[in-house]
Structure formats: C-alpha cells, structure tokens
Amino acid sequence: MDAVELARKLKEEATCSICLDYFTDPVMTSCGHNFCRQCIQMSWEKAKGKKGRRRKGSFSCPECREASPHRNLRPNRLLTKVAEMARQHPGLQRRDLCPLHQEPLKLFCEEDQSPICVVCREAREHRLHRALPLDEAAQEYKLKLEKDMEHLREEMFKTGKLQAKEEQALDEWQNKVRRRRERIVLEFEKVGLCLLEEERRLLQALKEEEEETASRLRESRALLAQQSHSLERLLLQLEDLSQREPLQMLQDIKDPLGRSSFSTQYPEVVPPAALRTVCRVPGQIGVLKSFQEDVVLDPTSAYPYLLLYESRQRRYLSSPPEGAEFCNEDRFVAYPCVVGQKTFSSGRHYWEVGMNLTGDALWALGVCRDNVSRKDRVPKCPENGFWVVQLSKGTKYLCTTMAAPTPVTLTEPPSHMGIFLDFEAGEVSFYSVNDGSHLHTYSQAAFPGPLQPFFCLGAPKSGQMVISTVTVWVKG
Template identity: 40%
Template sequence: MESKDLQEELTCPICLEYFEDPVSMECGHNFCRSCLRRSWAPDGGAFPCPECRQPSSPASLRPNRALARLTERTRRRPSGLCGRHWEPLRLFCEDDQLPVCLVCRESQEHQDHSMAPVDEAFESYLDKLLETQCSLTEKLKTAMCLQDTERKNATEWKDKMKNQKLRFRAEFTKLHNFLDEEEQLFLQRLSKEEEETKKKRTENTLRLHQIITSLKTLILEVKEKSQGSTLELLQNPKDLLTRSKNQDVNYSLEVLEVKTLCRIPMLKEMLKRFQVAISVAEDTAHSQLVFSQEGRYMKNGVPASSRPLLSTAWSYFTGWRPPQQTTDSVKRFQHLPCVLGKNVFTSGKHYWEVENRDSLEIAVGVCQEDIMGIDDNSEMSPRVGIWAICWSPTSYCPLTDSPISPTKPEPALHRVGVFLDYGAGDISFYNAVDGVHLHTFSCSFVSRLRPFFWLSSLASLVIPPVTGGK
C-alpha cells in the first residue's frame, strides 16, 4: 500500500489525525474514542454513525487493537523510507513526480520511467523552485503596482466623475437661469405689447364712441327739424345739412395681431434630437403628383391622363417620375393631390422638416391611415383625422373646421418643422429656420399616424435629408 493511502486508512474521519484509542462501531467504521464521545446522546442511548448514519449504542463499541498497533508503527516509522518496501528513497521518478526506492525502480510500474538520484533531483528542482519563486515575486510586485495604479485611477476617476456631475449641474443651472431670464424677457415684451394694444383699443373705442354720439345727436336734430313747423324748419336748415354732410365715419378698422413671437433659444437643437428620416409612400399618391430623388422631391405636375407625350418627355428631361403603379388592393388618393409617408407612428416623439420650393401653397402634418376618400380641400381638418397647416412663404394657417385668417410670417416661411409628441397628444409646427412656434394641435391620438402632404397646382416641396437625431 502506498504511504499516502496508508496514511488515509490510519486517519480518523472526524479529527483527521492519526487514530488515538481507535474503536469500531457496529457498522464497521472506526473512530477515535474521544471523537465519538462528542456524538453520544446525553442519556447514553443510541447515536448515528458519523459516516453512514447507522445507529449504535456506546456499549457496542469495541477497541480495534490491530488498527492501534498499525497506527503506532506507522507513526514511529523513520522518514525517508518507501511506504511499500521500507527501503530508503534514493531515486526520483520524473514521470510520477515521486521519490521511490531501488526496488520500486525495478517494478513493472516504474520500469519505463525516467529516474534521477534524489540529491540531483533535489538540487535541480530547488533551483527551479527558487527561480520560480523569484519570478512569482516579481510578478507579484508588478501586480501590486498595477493594483495601486488601478486604485489611484479609480480614485481619480471618482474625482473626475464627481467634478463632471458638479460641472453638469452648474452649466445646466446657468442654462435654466438663462432660459428663465429669456422667458421673463419675452413675457415682459408680450406684456408691453399687450398694454400698448389695450391703450390703442381704448383710444379707438373712445373715438368710435364719440363718432356714434355725434351721429346720434345729428340724427336727433334732423328728426326734430323735419317734424317742426314751416317756420321752424326754415330757421337756418343749411347749417344742419352742412354739419350732417361733414360728419364722416373717419375710422379705419385694424386687425389686431400679436407681434411678439414665441422664439425659444436652442429649440432647433432640441428638436433635432428627435429628427427622423421621412420617406414617401408613392403607392398612396394622387396621379397628378410626380417624384424624384428617391421620393424626397415631389411636385403637383401635369396630370398623367392628359397630354401623355408631353408629360413623358417633361419627366424624362427633368428627372421627375409619376407615382408608382399599384394593385387595386392598395388605397391611393383619388380626388386630392395628396400622398402619405411610409413612416408609421404609434408612440414616441418625432421631428422632420419640409421645404417649400416656390411661392405656392402646400400642406404638411400627420394623419390617420384611412383618409384617402376625402374629395374636398375643406374636409382636411382634425375632424377627419388630419392635423396639418397650409402654408406658403407669405402666409400660413392651420387646417381646421372653422375658417381662420392666414398669418403673415416675418421673415418669409420657406421651411417648416413638424414635431409629433404622440404620448402628449400634440402635433406642433415651427419655422425650421429660426425656431418660431407657428401652431399646435392637441388631442388624444388613438390610431396609427403617418406623415401627410398636400400640394396645390404646380406646387413642389422637398424633404431635406436628416442631419442629426435618430
């Protein structure tokens, strides 16, 4: 039996030391008597074996004298002897990495193994171990230096992160203060304009009141004059007629407009964060619309049903093409020169821009998907599922059920930004050049929305490429 195996057989499973006064249990397992005492029940009854859990009583324990003698003999055995042959360990087996005796070398187990004298093997492996120890020590120093550097880097990173958070807070505090100041400034301008307009309205009201009072007085004088006697009527009637003739309603009615525009600093940059690429679904387009540049350019051109030769030649030389032909199962606009975008919105925030290439009217916004059947421009409103504004460089107005006077923008309106906040139920329109707010529709969207475009006769528009955002 190998020395290691023998040592395991002579070791108590509880204390993991050589047996001291070993005893055998009924199940055949051996333990030190003192180790088993710790497992006895207080009443001296049966207790389980620590290995197999079979119950035994203290009275059934039997001393194992043979195991005690073998343990004592092994404990007194001189070191450096073969556990199998009790011969000095003079050789080292390179294959098994163990010291062996001369008898082991001749055994079949080690017959083909490489052997070396113990002293030589000791010196060789001692040098290798010492060299390895030095190498490991150097690696440990390097690792500890790296650990110190890593701790230093972590500390510096925490400081940098803390400073960056403080910098963010400080800069955004400045920004909040700046926006608060700008808000107050615009509100002051608006209040000043309101006061000036109120003063002007009061003056106009007073003037109209004076004109009305004067007219009522003249009417009363004329009535009394005409109902008087002959002599009373002929008492200087020319003076009354002259004053009545000279009493004019000298008043020009002025439509009141709000001149202070809602221009929020950095709004354009914020909107760009939500910018999406819009593409046109040409299979939904009216036949009058033609497209180029992969659908980013569109125009309300010559109807496809009239003058086909001229239309074909014009399309060839200009690069425009008619809308894609489709099957009857796909709906398209039959009555109005409209087209939908391919994008479908059911949540989130989205922003895109549309540019008007001439001075003609176009309409842009969002709509529900089932509005292809409208046949009159007056139907384009939120009532049918269209939220859009109609605009040209000289004016704009939201498309609603009730007529609204067009607003004249300053400067000219060439590019409009459309911002959809689906969750908030808002669709807002801005001057994409200076960020001035134009109009906002508010409602609860409960269906899929798509970009919407309408072009008046010969009007054209372009959807600029995305320069940032999503």
C-alpha cells in the same frame, strides 16, 4: 542499524497484520499476537460461518492458527503508545513510504515524475527509466521552482503596477465624472436662469405690446363713440327739422345742412392676428432634435404627379403611373399628397421639412390617421383625421384648419419647418426652425389611432419640399 532501518522496524512493530495500518486499540491473544480489537473481532465473525473443526467458543489466531478463546483478549497499553508515537513520527508518515512495498521513497523517476523505492526501481515499469537520488532530483527541481518563483514575482510586480494604474485611472475617471456632473448641474442652473430671464423678457414684451395695442383700440373706440354721439345728435335735429311746417323748415335749413356735411373719421381696426410677439424658447429646437426621426416617404402613397427624387441614390422614387397603377387604392388622388412609411402609435417623434417655395405656394404639413380618405376632397381637419398647418398663396397667415381657420401671423413664410408629435400627450406642435418660434399646437385627450407624417403641395410651380434626403414637387 541506521535510522531508516530502525524507523522501518518500528513501523512493522506498530502495524496490525490484518488492516496493515497502525494499531488502533490493540489487544493480545492468548498465543501472544497483537491485533486491532475491531480487526480481530471482524476476522472471527467471518470465521463463524465457515465449516471446520474447532472448540466451542474459540477461534484460530490469524498469525499462528492456534486456537484462542474468544473472550481472552487483553488490552496492550504499551503497544498503544508505540503506535501513537509511530503515527506522529515525521519519518514514518505514509507519504514517505512506497504504497506498494512499504519501503522508503529514495529515488525519483524522471519519466513518471514521481518518487519510487528501490524495489520499484527494479520493477518492469521503471527498469528502463532514468532515476535519480531523491536529493539530487529535489535540488534540480528546486532550481526550476526558484526560476518559476522569480518569474511569478516579476509578474506579480507588473500586475501590481497595472493594478495601481487602474486604481489611479478609476480615481481620475470618478473625479472627472464628478466634475462633469457638477458642471452639468451648474450649466443647467445657468440655462434655467437664462430661460427665466428670457421668459420675463418675452412676457414683458407681450405685456407692452398688449398695452400699446389696447391703448390704440381704446382710443379708436373712444373716437368712434364720440363720432357716433355727434351723428346721433345731428340725426335727431334733422328728424325734428323734417317734421316742421314748410316755412319754418326752410327758415332753419341752412345751419343743419352745413353740419350734416362734416367728414367722418374711421380709424384703422387692429386685427388680433397682427400680434407681433412670437414665443421663442432658447434651445428648444435642440431639445426636440433628440427625438428626431429619419422620415422615409412611401412612394406608393404619392399623388400620381407628385415627383419624389432621392438625392443619395440619384433616382426618382415615383413617376406618373399608367393604367391600373393610377387607381392604386393607397394613392392620394384628390390632392398632391404623400405620407411617410412609418406609422406612430406611441412615443415622441420630431422631423423637419425644408421648403423652397414660390410666392403663391399652397402647402400643408403635419400628421394624419393611417386610414384617412385618399380618394375624396375633404377638409384637412382633426375631425377628418388631419392635424396640419397650411399656407395659402404665400400669405402671412398660417391656417390650422380649412373649415374654421385659426390664423398664425408669420413675418415671412418659413423655409424650414419642424413637427413634433407627442402621442401619449395627444399633441402635435409646429415650429419655425429659422428662428425657433412656436407656431401652433393641437392638443386633445388622445389620438384615435396610428398616425403618419403628412405632406402636401398645392399645385404645379408651388416650389419644392425636402424631407430627409428626398425632394418633392408637383409635375406641371
């Protein structure tokens, strides 16, 4: 008897005929057959309900049908050990036996890719399939597995190299970011030092100008005070002389008349607007450009004879209207004005306006409420919903309101203006992009509502404004 047959016989002896599994707590009946204790008890419990002739307290054996007393079940300790040995024997594991026929799995069906026994080989479902001995099939598949493993090792090697490269790239990137972070901090420290130095320079220049102008004003004040004192003394002498008797007055008239003919001096008064120092913060325009908006003009709001030419599309956005369009309620009809399409009710916004203006140009720039009067001529001031700066007839004084002008001295009319709106802060600031100087800032607690960019040209031949890609001028 070979080892396989011996193992099969051992398995049969260690298997319960009821559950077809290895014995668990085996017991022997009076007729000499062995079963799992739980299996035989369940079998007899089921038999209780069946009709038939049997002696009271006894049940038939599932193997030989001989009556056996219910309580006459003796433990079989030897069979318990045999079942445990069979359960642990590697050659008797359930996976090594056919689940249908309980025969050793000796063949491999290539069609179904599964091991089969010799009984399965003759069965209808496998009869026409190619079957190989288990060892031959294992050898073939072992070669395939080795090829697959070799491929996987190559892929693992490639993956490892790529992983190493990625780790190196990550380290290099983090080092680059660290160096860039250090450079940013260092550069901002330098910028801070430069700004501090520029601040000191500007404050020193302002101080020197203040002292120089104050000195001139004090000299003028002293000269005028001395002159006023001399005039007062002479006036008193003349008043005294005029009250004398005719003879006495005429005897003393020569000397007072000579002194009353002296020339007075009136020094030139230095106006506060003549202050030359203008605030220029280095790099400020660059910072403001980070909030830059591409302002798009609203042609429906434009004054009837304010022409808007879009250079990219090479077309007019507006032209002198006719009929009912002239009275469109959205149009400005009191001044040559236009507003942007977008309204702002939060955030920070910056835009620039190029100006190619004549010497007598009239213009205004800034923001306005979205519901300002477009039919009436009203002063362009915050009380009427306008926060603008204006230049009148090419003067060098920039007025912030019409009703109460606060002039800002300009060395020359700017050709490039920047407007910065900080809605939450309640501020509108104006800058000369030419030299980066700050011109004026409106500051208040809060704006009363949404705002729009506002543009105004005073009259024909005032010149042109350029907003984004649109050129604006007044038709003559």
